Amino acid sequence: MRILFLVLAFVSASAFSQQREKEGVEVQKSRLLLLPASTVERSATQQYQQLMRAAAQKGLLNNDKAQLERLRAIARELIPHSQRFNKNAAKWQWEVNLITSKSVNAFCMPGGKIAFFTGIIDTLQLSDDEIATIMGHEIGHALLEHGRARMSEQVLKNVGISVAAAVFNLGQVSGELLAQAANLAVSLPYARRQESDADLVGLELAARAGHDPRAAVVVWQKMSGLARVSAKGGSGQPPQFLSTHPSHQNRIKEIEANLPKVLPLYHRKRNP
Numbered sequence: 001m002r003i004l005f006l007v008l009a010f011v012s013a014s015a016f017s018q019q020r021e022k023e024g025v026e027v028q029k030s031r032l033l034l035l036p037a038s039t040v041e042r043s044a045t046q047q048y049q050q051l052m053r054a055a056a057q058k059g060l061l062n063n064d065k066a067q068l069e070r071l072r073a074i075a076r077e078l079i080p081h082s083q084r085f086n087k088n089a090a091k092w093q094w095e096v097n098l099i100t101s102k103s104v105n106a107f108c109m110p111g112g113k114i115a116f117f118t119g120i121i122d123t124l125q126l127s128d129d130e131i132a133t134i135m136g137h138e139i140g141h142a143l144l145e146h147g148r149a150r151m152s153e154q155v156l157k158n159v160g161i162s163v164a165a166a167v168f169n170l171g172q173v174s175g176e177l178l179a180q181a182a183n184l185a186v187s188l189p190y191a192r193r194q195e196s197d198a199d200l201v202g203l204e205l206a207a208r209a210g211h212d213p214r215a216a217v218v219v220w221q222k223m224s225g226l227a228r229v230s231a232k233g234g235s236g237q238p239p240q241f242l243s244t245h246p247s248h249q250n251r252i253k254e255i256e257a258n259l260p261k262v263l264p265l266y267h268r269k270r271n272p
């Protein structure tokens with residue numbers, strides 16, 4: 001009897017751990033990663049530092065302690081879970097800054113360089129959970145190396161396939177070209193598949209950090225509301241965020257369909 005009980009306990013424990021392993025979202029790895037991750041991260045870091053210096057010189061690097069600490073606290077909650085999607089993330093020198101700008105925008109460059117614009121927080125009146133899902137989405141792009149794929153693509157386009165082999169040594173690639181590619185990595189729209197995957201990573205990071213992943217639905221509702229207002233000739237620009245993260249009709253539906261995969265993680269974190 002006792003043995004039977006032990007066996008049953010073992011079976012149910014392994015079924016439970018299997019179920020736990022199945023929890024979370026499924027995403028695709030990037031292809032066409034011609035440029036080494038270290039090169040991409042170094043170049044992105046230089047671009048990020050230049051951008052922050054330029055913002056500081058113009059007095060636009062926001063030092064509002066409460067707002068900055070709010071962003072950095074959310075990042076500290078999300079980051080420990082990032083290795084589930086990219087093991088190298090453990091070595092990243094993460095940075096979070098706030099830029100004073102009406103632009104409704106946020107990004108995370110390769111290597112974990114995050115920036116939020118005051119415009120996205122103020123215009124959309126973001127809650128902490130909503131910030132967590134946006135930041136998680138941006139971190140998702142970096143973890144899935146969408147920027148690295150884009151930079152590789154750009155460099156290939158510019159130096160030509162014939163010297164692609166040489167690119168592995170990077171002797172042929174000028175710093176300028178890399179810088180250009182790094183800029184494009186955050187200023188061009190992502191593909192739909194990349195957007196969906198970044199959404200999923202964002203949901204899971206937020207949920208594991210104890211932020212309600214359902215906030216992602218609210219974010220996209222607010223975002224499309226804002227786009228509708230500006231399309232009707234209302235005040236303000238269309239959100240910059242939408243030009244780099246094209247919304248599609250099914251986005252909210254896809255997020256909602258994936259919530260059951262991450263809500264248990266959120267509930268467990270909230271009520272351990």
Ligand SMILES: [Zn+2]
Pocket residue numbers: 137141190194195198244245
């Ligand atoms: Zn995106």
